[in-house]
Amino acid sequence: MTQEQVKELLPAYALGILSGAETRQCEELIELNPAIRQDAAIWEDILAELAFAVESQEPPAALRAELLRQIKETPQDSAKQSNVVPLRPRRNLREVPSAPQSAFNYWGLAIAASVAMVALLGALFVIWRKNQSLQNESRELAQQLKLSDQSLQEERALRQSLLGPDGRGAFLQGTPLVPKARANLAYNSKNGQASLSISDLPPAPAGKSYQIWFIKGKQPIPGKTFNTNEQGRADISLQVPDNGLHADTFAVTLEPQHGSTAPTGEKYLGQAAS
Amino acid sequence: VSTRVNYKVAQNNDAFLLRAIAGGEEIALAELYDRYRLILFGLLVRILHSQSEAEDVLQEVFIQVWQRARDFDEARGKPFTWLVTLTRSRAIDRLRALGARERATHEATRNIPEIWSDAVTDAIRAERGRIVRKALLNLPEEQRRALFLAYFEGLSQSEIAARLSTPLGTVKTRVRSGLIKLRELLERQSEDLR
Numbered sequence: 001m002t003q004e005q006v007k008e009l010l011p012a013y014a015l016g017i018l019s020g021a022e023t024r025q026c027e028e029l030i031e032l033n034p035a036i037r038q039d040a041a042i043w044e045d046i047l048a049e050l051a052f053a054v055e056s057q058e059p060p061a062a063l064r065a066e067l068l069r070q071i072k073e074t075p076q077d078s079a080k081q082s083n084v085v086p087l088r089p090r091r092n093l094r095e096v097p098s099a100p101q102s103a104f105n106y107w108g109l110a111i112a113a114s115v116a117m118v119a120l121l122g123a124l125f126v127i128w129r130k131n132q133s134l135q136n137e138s139r140e141l142a143q144q145l146k147l148s149d150q151s152l153q154e155e156r157a158l159r160q161s162l163l164g165p166d167g168r169g170a171f172l173q174g175t176p177l178v179p180k181a182r183a184n185l186a187y188n189s190k191n192g193q194a195s196l197s198i199s200d201l202p203p204a205p206a207g208k209s210y211q212i213w214f215i216k217g218k219q220p221i222p223g224k225t226f227n228t229n230e231q232g233r234a235d236i237s238l239q240v241p242d243n244g245l246h247a248d249t250f251a252v253t254l255e256p257q258h259g260s261t262a263p264t265g266e267k268y269l270g271q272a273a274s
Numbered sequence: 275v276s277t278r279v280n281y282k283v284a285q286n287n288d289a290f291l292l293r294a295i296a297g298g299e300e301i302a303l304a305e306l307y308d309r310y311r312l313i314l315f316g317l318l319v320r321i322l323h324s325q326s327e328a329e330d331v332l333q334e335v336f337i338q339v340w341q342r343a344r345d346f347d348e349a350r351g352k353p354f355t356w357l358v359t360l361t362r363s364r365a366i367d368r369l370r371a372l373g374a375r376e377r378a379t380h381e382a383t384r385n386i387p388e389i390w391s392d393a394v395t396d397a398i399r400a401e402r403g404r405i406v407r408k409a410l411l412n413l414p415e416e417q418r419r420a421l422f423l424a425y426f427e428g429l430s431q432s433e434i435a436a437r438l439s440t441p442l443g444t445v446k447t448r449v450r451s452g453l454i455k456l457r458e459l460l461e462r463q464s465e466d467l468r
Contacts, residue, residue, distance in 0.1 A: 008450070045351075047453075048355040050406060050410075052313065052402045052406040056313050057315045059328070071300060074337055076298060
């Protein structure tokens with residue numbers, strides 16, 4: 001099946017109504033071809049939207065409590081890929097070269113002993129170096145673990161802060177310049193901790209950055225500058241300035257690389273609902 | 275559009291919530307549930323035609339989200355799409371297990387509901403619902419019927435052909451044309467709002 005034929009099948013693939021053979025062919029090409037993968041994802045998004053065509057219904061309140069009770073007893077699947085850095089296996093001490101066989105005469109014995117001593121010293125030096133290297137490696141790993149633990153703690157603290165009673169959020173939509181762009185801003189209205197998650201916003205041109213603005217009345221208060229990756233994504237933590245905590249609305253503009261004190265570039269994201 | 279929406283907690287930041295769920299935070303699962311319970315339960319009732327079955331499956335879906343949140347790859351899709359796909363897939367599996375397709379099929383071809391529940395108070399959800407419903411109403415009736423049988427009943431193209439006494443090739447064309455038109459309409463209407 002050609003790529004074009006598979007592309008034609010993607011709507012039906014996303015709908016889940018293809019035969020087994022056709023499904024497999026689509027899946028193979030989706031894995032291999034990023035453009036096909038992207039197109040399949042768009043069809044899946046379209047089909048997910050169909051859920052909005054159905055009348056919403058409220059499930060029984062007891063269901064939520066039961067769900068939360070059940071997840072306490074349900075272990076989560078382990079990650080597909082472990083982040084634990086594997087330690088290199090230690091070399092076995094028995095691998096230290098043994099001393100050469102000694103001779104029967106004195107000189108021979110003395111020479112042999114000297115050679116053995118040199119070999120032993122050499123081996124001890126190698127072991128000492130190896131030990132130093134392993135200790136350094138161990139220290140680095142401990143440091144990395146400490147940093148990972150710190151960032152995990154920080155991330156958890158941020159989540160708690162944003163999910164707590166002072167958490168606020170806003171959904172930003174792309175302007176006609178970037179109609180598919182989206183952003184979600186979550187922030188704590190008391191301490192200003194914030195998280196900004198952006199999708200489908202093309203990377204800023206060279207020498208430029210995006211900048212977020214907290215707008216109170218007609219006064220834009222400058223926020224952090226950032227850029228997106230090749231996939232148009234960015235997930236950043238930021239601090240809302242004190243005078244931006246009570247902003248009415250938010251916007252993202254394109255600015256010089258290190259940002260501006262007042263917006264100078266075009267608006268790329270704005271709040272559809274404020 | 276300047277609909278006033280006051281988001282309570284990090285609204286719409288689903289990826290953020292999924293990362294928190296993957297980190298074992300139950301409060302994040304509760305938040306995701308609160309955010310989507312109405313639309314997902316509505317979808318389940320529509321597919322399963324049974325409140326009790328829908329309750330079972332909704333619970334299964336969120337337990338699966340809890341277990342598999344780490345598998346979710348933001349680079350490959352949107353959280354909402356993942357959630358709806360998971361929900362629809364489990365609902366159709368349940369439907370098949372129940373052998374309830376025959377009973378439910380006549381419902382699948384019914385028109386789009388005219389009245390929205392009072393529970394639909396979230397402005398974004400209501401707005402998206404309005405856009406999708408409008409787009410669906412703009413599809414030719416035969417395309418919409420084929421699409422609904424596939425989407426809400428999980429019927430294959432051959433089963434739809436048999437159900438509608440229509441040649442398989444015609445069904446394939448209707449489904450594909452319907453989806454292409456739906457995509458165009460949704461994209462156009464979303465752009466009109468900006």
